[in-house]
Amino acid sequence: MNTLPKPPLLMVDVVLMALVDGALHVGLARRANPDEPFFGAWALPGGFVRPQDDQSAEDTARRVLRDKAGVASPYLEQLYTFAGATRDARGWSASIVYYALVPAHVAPPGSEAFRWEPVDTVRELPFDHGRILATALERVRSKTSYSALPLYLAPAEVTMSQLRTIYEQVLGGTLEPRGFERRMVEMDILEPTGRLQSAGGKPAKVYRQVSGRGSAQLGPSLLPR
């Protein structure tokens, strides 16, 4: 008898990140299908591409986020595609992985099916999700070091020191207030609201995000300026 060659599996997984209680967390979904591997375990939210429902892989990512995390319209960017014969016991598989950032006030609460875990103390994850998370962290930290990416983790209005704290949480270190302010101004991503906001000392200027500038960045360095 002749076994039919199985086609490779095609899925999308999403590394969803937000600042919860001020620290960077990743969103995990409980695997809910008894017929699939790791039933009941906490894993990155993911799902198979549905050619009928999804026009693109990004559509799949948005559907997964909506269904498994209850998140509506996050910042979404393709990270990498993890593929091979051994990463999923069901056979050859490819997972197109996206990462997503949402501001704290939009982060959904935990539930039976969804929870937030601090990125630095996540326990063992199923499949190759540990490696995927590490890759996502690397990317987010790298982009944070030369762009305005962390704005997607921030509310629409922030003070300089709030934003600096967000950068520090993502990077894991402290930043010079003076230099930080200079670079933010240089990237042209914030405009003053004119209002002030106090947090127990001198009130801070409140800035509004200039819309859609979260990926503004500083120029590279080898090219002549």
Next chain:
Amino acid sequence: MNTLPKPPLLMVDVVLMALVDGALHVGLARRANPDEPFFGAWALPGGFVRPQDDQSAEDTARRVLRDKAGVASPYLEQLYTFAGATRDARGWSASIVYYALVPAHVAPPGSEAFRWEPVDTVRELPFDHGRILATALERVRSKTSYSALPLYLAPAEVTMSQLRTIYEQVLGGTLEPRGFERRMVEMDILEPTGRLQSAGGKPAKVYRQVSGRGSAQLGPSLLPR
């Protein structure tokens, strides 16, 4: 009657680049299968993942390069995955795209089935290969501006001005000899052979590539140094 839902197609395409006659070229393969779209047209070399033959997507990329371009062991890096319902007339498809760099002396000659085309004057390509090529160029130029990536386009031994010319060809512009030399030294990717090599004027120092350092890079700029 009930149409069976077709699974999505999974393929790998490769943007192969080399310096031919000193200018950056991309390798194109003639589409050889009469049963497939764009039969006879010149396109990026690609092929379906073969779960039986390939352990990983990178394996598929290497197989494609070997079979369609006759290239053995190039620098290979995943670029992006292009996926969606409309990019291939046969149905929902995902192409995991890699880009590859080879030094000029390893670049295979043209044939009935393979040819080199200058990256800036490539005619219309089938599928979304035009967009894929543009994305690859963007990535290579971006990495070139802060890393030693172009070493993979160079022979094992080079002079400073040869290497500078390579960078200039990739970036499309001229670079200051002084600053260029400083940055190369800083990246610690070359060691002197002690030999000299003349090209009609003062002989240049010949350097040897420090193995496996083609992706050495300068640090980012937002982080404290």
Next chain:
DNA sequence: AAAATAGTGTCTTTCAGACAATATTTA
């Protein structure tokens, strides 16, 4: 007034760009 927090001034060092000057070949 003291503590807390925010924001600014500015000195110093480092780095990038520019380009002149020097060096060593071939024609």
Next chain:
DNA sequence: TAAATATTGTCTGAAAGACACTATTTT
């Protein structure tokens, strides 16, 4: 010797880092 090519010296301005100082609030 002139032309070609390579390499180095160094001046200048801009940017980054460090940090002290000023400002404005709450307690």
